[in-house]
Amino acid sequence: MLKLFTKHFWDVIARIILRNKIGILLGILIITVLFSTQWKNMRFTNTEANLLPDDHEVNIEYNNFLSIFGEEGNLIILGVKDSTLLTVEKLNAWNNLAQEFKKYDEVETVVSVKDLQKLVKDTEHEKFTLEPFIKDSIASLQQIESLEFELFNKYPFYDNVLFNKETQTIRTAIYLKKDIVNTSIRKDFVANTLEPKVNAFEETYNLDVRISGMPYIRTLNAQVIVSEIGWFVGAALLVTSLIFFFFFRSFRATFISLIVVSIGVMWTLGILGALNYEITVLTALIPPLIIVIGIPNCIFLINKYQNEVKKHGNKVKSLQRVITKIGNATLMTNITTASGFATFILTESTLLKEFGIVASLSILAIFVLCLLIIPIIYTFLPYPKDRHLEHLNKRWIGGFVDWMERMVKHERIAIYCSGLVLLIVSIIGIYQIKITGSLIEDMPQDSEFVNDIRFFESEFNGIMPVEIMIDTKRKKGVMKLATLKRMDELQEAINEIPELSKPISVVDLVKYSKQAYYNGNTKYYQLPTSQENSFILSYAKNSSSNVDLLKNFVDSTGQYARITTFMKDIGTEKMERIEENLQTKIDKLFPSDRYKVTMTGKAVVFQKGTKYLVKNLVISLSLAIILIAVFMAYMFRSLRMIVISLIPNLLPLLITAGLMGYLGVPIKPSTILVFSIAFGISVDDTIHFLAKYRQELQARHWKIKPSVYGALRETGVSMFYTSIVLFFGFSVFTISSFGGTVALGALVSATLLFAMLSNLLLLPSLLLSLERSIANKEVLKEPSINIIPEEDDNED
Numbered sequence: 001m002l003k004l005f006t007k008h009f010w011d012v013i014a015r016i017i018l019r020n021k022i023g024i025l026l027g028i029l030i031i032t033v034l035f036s037t038q039w040k041n042m043r044f045t046n047t048e049a050n051l052l053p054d055d056h057e058v059n060i061e062y063n064n065f066l067s068i069f070g071e072e073g074n075l076i077i078l079g080v081k082d083s084t085l086l087t088v089e090k091l092n093a094w095n096n097l098a099q100e101f102k103k104y105d106e107v108e109t110v111v112s113v114k115d116l117q118k119l120v121k122d123t124e125h126e127k128f129t130l131e132p133f134i135k136d137s138i139a140s141l142q143q144i145e146s147l148e149f150e151l152f153n154k155y156p157f158y159d160n161v162l163f164n165k166e167t168q169t170i171r172t173a174i175y176l177k178k179d180i181v182n183t184s185i186r187k188d189f190v191a192n193t194l195e196p197k198v199n200a201f202e203e204t205y206n207l208d209v210r211i212s213g214m215p216y217i218r219t220l221n222a223q224v225i226v227s228e229i230g231w232f233v234g235a236a237l238l239v240t241s242l243i244f245f246f247f248f249r250s251f252r253a254t255f256i257s258l259i260v261v262s263i264g265v266m267w268t269l270g271i272l273g274a275l276n277y278e279i280t281v282l283t284a285l286i287p288p289l290i291i292v293i294g295i296p297n298c299i300f301l302i303n304k305y306q307n308e309v310k311k312h313g314n315k316v317k318s319l320q321r322v323i324t325k326i327g328n329a330t331l332m333t334n335i336t337t338a339s340g341f342a343t344f345i346l347t348e349s350t351l352l353k354e355f356g357i358v359a360s361l362s363i364l365a366i367f368v369l370c371l372l373i374i375p376i377i378y379t380f381l382p383y384p385k386d387r388h389l390e391h392l393n394k395r396w397i398g399g400f401v402d403w404m405e406r407m408v409k410h411e412r413i414a415i416y417c418s419g420l421v422l423l424i425v426s427i428i429g430i431y432q433i434k435i436t437g438s439l440i441e442d443m444p445q446d447s448e449f450v451n452d453i454r455f456f457e458s459e460f461n462g463i464m465p466v467e468i469m470i471d472t473k474r475k476k477g478v479m480k481l482a483t484l485k486r487m488d489e490l491q492e493a494i495n496e497i498p499e500l501s502k503p504i505s506v507v508d509l510v511k512y513s514k515q516a517y518y519n520g521n522t523k524y525y526q527l528p529t530s531q532e533n534s535f536i537l538s539y540a541k542n543s544s545s546n547v548d549l550l551k552n553f554v555d556s557t558g559q560y561a562r563i564t565t566f567m568k569d570i571g572t573e574k575m576e577r578i579e580e581n582l583q584t585k586i587d588k589l590f591p592s593d594r595y596k597v598t599m600t601g602k603a604v605v606f607q608k609g610t611k612y613l614v615k616n617l618v619i620s621l622s623l624a625i626i627l628i629a630v631f632m633a634y635m636f637r638s639l640r641m642i643v644i645s646l647i648p649n650l651l652p653l654l655i656t657a658g659l660m661g662y663l664g665v666p667i668k669p670s671t672i673l674v675f676s677i678a679f680g681i682s683v684d685d686t687i688h689f690l691a692k693y694r695q696e697l698q699a700r701h702w703k704i705k706p707s708v709y710g711a712l713r714e715t716g717v718s719m720f721y722t723s724i725v726l727f728f729g730f731s732v733f734t735i736s737s738f739g740g741t742v743a744l745g746a747l748v749s750a751t752l753l754f755a756m757l758s759n760l761l762l763l764p765s766l767l768l769s770l771e772r773s774i775a776n777k778e779v780l781k782e783p784s785i786n787i788i789p790e791e792d793d794n795e796d
Contacts, residue, residue, distance in 0.1 A: 014323035014375075018316070021376045028372065032263055035270020042273045043184075053348035058608045062600045065469050068555050069562055070178045073214035073465060073602055074108070076190075078198065079171035079456060082207055086144055086168070090205050092137050097201050098172045106180055106189040112172040116151070116158060119516040128516055156525045157512040160460065160502045169459045176215055190219040210452040212463050214602060220449045228736055229284050233265060235732040236288035240295040243725050248302065252381065257298035260373050261291045264366040271361050275354075281738065282355040282673075290362050292729030293337060293681070296722035297370040300326050300688070303718050305378060319375045327371055329691045333684035334367040336628050340680015343624045347616040349609075401716045404760050405709055412765045419651060419762055426658025433661040435572050435614055435668070443738065453569065461501035462566035464603035468586070469562050471596040476558035481533050484510055486589045487563060488527055493585045494565055497578055503565040506553040510536070567603045571666075575607045614672055621675045625650070628683050640770060645686045648763040649679060652754035656747055665743055674747040681726065681748075682755030685719045689759055693767065708764045716760055723756035 017024060052059045078097075085091060091113070098112030117130040133147055151158050152165040162171055174194075180186050194216070198209050237258060245254045265287045277283060304326045308318035341363065344356030407415065443450050456463050470487065472478055487507045494503045511525050513536050518524040528536050554561050567575070579599065586597045625646065632642045653675050665671060692715045696707035730752065733745025 010324040010328055011320075013327065014320045017323060017372060017375055018319060018379065021379060024372055025376060028263065028369070032266055032270075035267050035274070038270045038273030040273065041276055042269060043278055052605065052609045052612055053350070056348075056608075056612070058600070058605055061598045062605050065467055065562075065598065065600045068469070068560050069467075069552075074176045074178050074181045075465075076174040076176065076194065076211065076213035076216050077171050077456060077463070078174065079169055079210040079212070079452075079459065080207055081167060081169040081210075081455075081459065083168060085170060085207060086148070088138050088141065088144070090207065091144060093201065093205055094170070094172070095134070095137070097197065098174075100197065101174055101194075104189065104193060106176055106185060106193075108175045108177045110172065110174050111162065113147070113162060113170065116162065118155070118520070119157075119512050121516050121519060128513065154520065154522055155512075155515075156522065157508055157515075161504070164459050167459060171456075171460070174213075181215055186215050187219045187222065190216055191223075210455045211449070212452045212456045214463070214465070217443075217449060217453065217463075220447070221443060224443075224447070224737060225279070225281055225284050228738075228741075229279070229287065231735065232285070232288035232732060233291065235735060236291040236729055237261070239728050239732055240291055240725055243728055244295060244299070247299070247721050247724075248306075253298075253302050256374060256377050257295055257302070259377075260298060260369050261294040261366065263373070264290045264294050264362065264369055267365045267369070268358065268362040271358055271365070275358065277354045277358060280351060280354070281741070282351060283358055285733070285741065285744075286355070286359050286362055288729075288732060289359065290366050292726060292732070293334075293363055294366040294370060295725050295729065296684075297330055297334070297367060298374060299721050299725065300330055300718055301370060301374045303721070305375075315378070319378055322375055323371065329688060330371070331367060332631075332691075333687050334363055336631060336683050336687065337680045338363040339627050339631070340624050340676050340683075343620040343627065343676055346623055347613075347620055349613060349616060352613070352616070352620075400720065401713050404716055405712055407761055408708070408712065408764045408768065412769065415761050415765050419758075422655055422658075423651060426654045429658030429661030430654070431661065433657065434666045435611070445737075445739065447737065457568045460566070462499070462568040464567045464569060464606070465601040466500065466565050466567050466599070466603045467562055467601035468565075468582075469560060469598045469600060470590065471598070472559055472561070473594060473596065474559060478506060478554050478558050478561040479510075481527070481530055483561070483595075484527055486595075487561065490582075490585060490589055491563060493582065494563070497581070499568045499570050499574065499578060501566040503563050504553075505563040506561055507563075509553065564601075572607055572610055575603070579604070579607075610668060614667055618672075621653075621679065624676050624679055628679070641690070644763065644766045644770065645683070645690060647766065648758040649683050649686060649755060651762065652682060652751050652758055653679060655754050656751040659750065660747070665747070668740065671740065671743045671747060674744055674751060677744075678748050678751035678755065682752055682759070685723065685756060685759040686763060688719060689715050689763055705768065708767050712760070712764050719756060719760060723752060726752045 080094070085094060095112055095114040098110045098114065101107050102110050114132070114134045116133050118133065120129050120131050122129050133150065134143075138144060138147075151163060159165070162173070163169070176186060176189070180189075194211070198211060201207070202209050240261075241254050241258055244257055245251070248254065268287050268290050272279065272283060272286075301322055305318050305322045308321050309315065312318070338360040341356050341359035344352040345360070347353065347356075453463055468490070470478070470483070472480070472483055477483060484507055487505055491503045491505065491507060494500050507527070511527060514528045514532065515521065515525040517528075517532070517536050553564075567578075582599065586599070590597045629642050629646060632645045633639070656674065656678070659665075660667070660671065689711055693707055693711035696710040697704075700706050700710070727749045730745050730749040733748075734742045736742050736745070
């Protein structure tokens, strides 16, 4: 196994590549075609990203709820806040719009103003019947006024369900069939039916119709993700190619690099299709990531080739040295980058696992493509012209390298003091970081559907479902008066929480039944007494319509009941406090020996998932650090070298975390990814520097100072080039309309910039300060992985 990493091994690889050019290019072409056949398997996710593993307790409880009551995220809401809606023409048109949706197979039911019905006592047949408030259509303003009076004053059951009587906002509820909510049929219905009909209605009646609900939000969110993939790939190609051309001033080199990374993107999409993974908000980032990570590989390889050509003018020898000298070091840097992503595989989150698998495989694939395509293409091309080599002698680059050398030589104390101050300030900032689990915080904030979410939050207190399921542990236990009273008390507690909407359950239906039993008298909208209960239940049993109303709140056995409320989009901390308060109330009201009460729903699952993900990604980052430390130990066989290599890469992570605290950027699924990604990439500079440093040690007979300065001068340019490419490459993500993606791009860019300075200033300073301890051949004996060429050649 160790022989695989020796100089002899890479000499053999170089001969194979350069002697089998046509066969290798044909092989790449065939693989690319095969991957392209897998693109048809790519599909965009139709479900929400579940951050929890399938066997997590919260997921088990949620799935148990779904098995009893069915999908709860099937509600789409239309709302209008406009006084002109309460006219005969417009209100009839609003009702007719709702009735039209009933015709579609995707719709289970629609509840609009016209669908509201009075529960009426039929004394003769001892049952309840339902009578509509509006029989056919509205004929006069008096009828509208009468309807308003009845709904706002006589029937508390409907209070804040379809009306906000304070602002006179009216809404319509469209319930999709539960079996299509997580399929592409939902997306097609929203895009091809719902939106066109609503837009036509708005245009005809000059009304602003707001749309929300989880199916609608998920559909539009997915559309934004899809549209941004093309933008990211295009922007990443444009930015990285412009920077590449600025440094190399060669259309040829730029074009070759674009070919390599474009094939890399094609392979990435093929991997996604072959593994049958869905495109999520995370996996959508991988194609542009491959471009950003692939270009630095091209820089190191092409820079080395041009240096070699300039040195001796032998093209074949130059290309052979590119493979033997840069190939191994580039392999190591790509392995460390892939390792940073691969640690996500160890989490139990399916979302992160898939992201880690595809990203790590794609990074290794882009390395192989760079190593094969670049040397082979250059064998067919003429020698670089003098203008293509001018960048090797640029004065401003020389000035930058001189400044770094001067700082390391004469200002090491200042470098250490600056690092220490930054560390202390960053640690203070870290303590100010908050964790958030906001559903819409990362969504496009200026989009219409996010504005609609906020509209319904202000008018009806939220759109994220929270479900409380009560298991009475016996059949027909729900309708026991003792259970109903406990549920009523819990609903009163929910009503007192401003972040939650008015809850609805069987309790409201029982109260409505008592009101109907007393001929609609509002003061009887309350739970019946024990004596009244038997009379009311006898009426209810004879009422088929009432059974239909019950089925949404009580299961068929009468053992399980649900209380449904909706939560505003608030942070994780508030959600936890609300959950704790409710749980305390539940524990007090429902003895565990007689009831099992579960709090679930999409709001709870999302909040728990955020906490779980943060915990797992901290573990993931720790594993990445350990993995790369072991990798360094394997390469250098020195504990000191492990410490020296990790310090310059951990400090930028701490600085970024401190910045997050000061700038108010919370820890959330998107921002926690920054650390594993940035660490895996930034350590590449360390490997390149230490690789060259060790070569200098061998060539300069273990003299530390000249070896450090030699390594700094020779790797500084390439490290600067690649860091600039990575900085601007990741900055591409800041064009996203998703707050999380913007934060990811900005924070990774900043971290990599700090990492470059750290590796160019702090790393050589540490090597110089510890020179007596490490200038020992026993410590720095030949490593098992020969990542350094034996000749003292220019590594850039």
